[in-house]
Amino acid sequence: MSKQRVTAVGLGLALALWCAAGAAAEEKKTRETFFATVLQQANMRLPGGGTFQLTMNVDQWTSLEDRKRLVAVFKEGGSEALMKELHKARAGYIVPPAFARWPSWEVDVASSIPQPDGGRIVRLFTERPIIFGEAYYNTRSKEYEFGVVELKLNAEGEGEGMTIPAAKLSLGDKGELVVETLPYTTGPQKLIGVRQWKDKKKDKDKDKKNEEK
16 A cells, blocks of 8 residues: 655644744633534545534643653654653544544644744644544554644634644654655545634624723
């Protein structure tokens, strides 16, 4: 079975890039909710293809220090050592579509990186594959035990993204982190219609206070 190797720097989804600054976002402890529609790729070899929605809740942003520590753990002890550390972490959870009848699964690491245009990049990492269709069709590989999500949001909290339902981490010849995927079963999938949930009543009250000033 063919597999795809993508360097972490090129894809922008792996552990190495969690070390980008994002301290302001990390201090927030109020839940943030994001919605996205998964656009299944034709090469997944799943009957029907199609789209479905995911809901992602972040309850705690992972500190920069913890992200650096996890990178070091992986480089020193590999996936097994990283898995043990991720068992201790909980940043939020992802809710699959109702028709899938799958339970929600935990997000172990979450980072938010501010962008010059007022937007931000949100990255989520799980300790097991983000199961879309591969479990139902028995295409899941146990070696690909991590899942990653990247959301690119503008200043209004809208945008697009990408997810790798099941990924395998390794080190390249120069010591760089590499993400391996099985493109025909768990390869990268595009996320469209990405948006952050906003409390409209809270926003109206805020605008009203600003007008009164």
